[in-house]
Amino acid sequence: ALAPADQYPGLMPNMKRLIAQYGLVPHIHASSYVTIEGLVNTQCGTLLPFGHGHDETSVFGNKVETMPCLADVLAKADYRQTFLEGTERQFAGTGSFLKLHGYDKVIGIEDWSRMGLHPRPGTWGLSDVDLFKQSLVELERLKASGHPFNLTLFTIGSHVPGFMYRECKPYGD
Secondary structure, three states, rough: OOOOOOOOOOOOOHHHHHHHHHHHOOOOOOOOHHHHHHHHHHOOOOOOOOOOOOOHHHHHHHHHHOOOOOHHHHHOOOOOOEEEEEEOOOOHHHHHHHHHOOEEEOHHHHHHOOOOOOOOOOOOOOOHHHHHHHHHHHHHHHHHHOOOOOEEEEEOOOOOOOOOHHHHHHHHO
């Protein structure tokens, strides 16, 4: 619905150019009823259906731990990999999964808090706005390393109950 976003001028000013240059796959299906399900399925290219209330990978024995995922492939190609999340590093089993699958650096709300960044009132993690700002800092650090890199963001804005930030005001609906 947001690509391209003709009804929201200025929301993603480069999207049309990127679509023209790289293309767009308009119908991608991912299974993501619970958080870890979405993470595993997007990182590993699967559609494993986690049961309602299962927020860890142990429901599949060691399948999730041993399957090849994007970060595993990139690690073998000597990529530097950072995962930035607005949640706690262990939220819904994400930290354990990431540790097994090639990420060099994982930063969560406990780390952001030590850096002086805290959840905004009415939220339970680092706001998407603040996470995006920090991603630009990390992007520069990764670029300066001279190595190929993968920077992955895990936001909270669309997680139940959903969060609106003052920066979203022009796009109220």
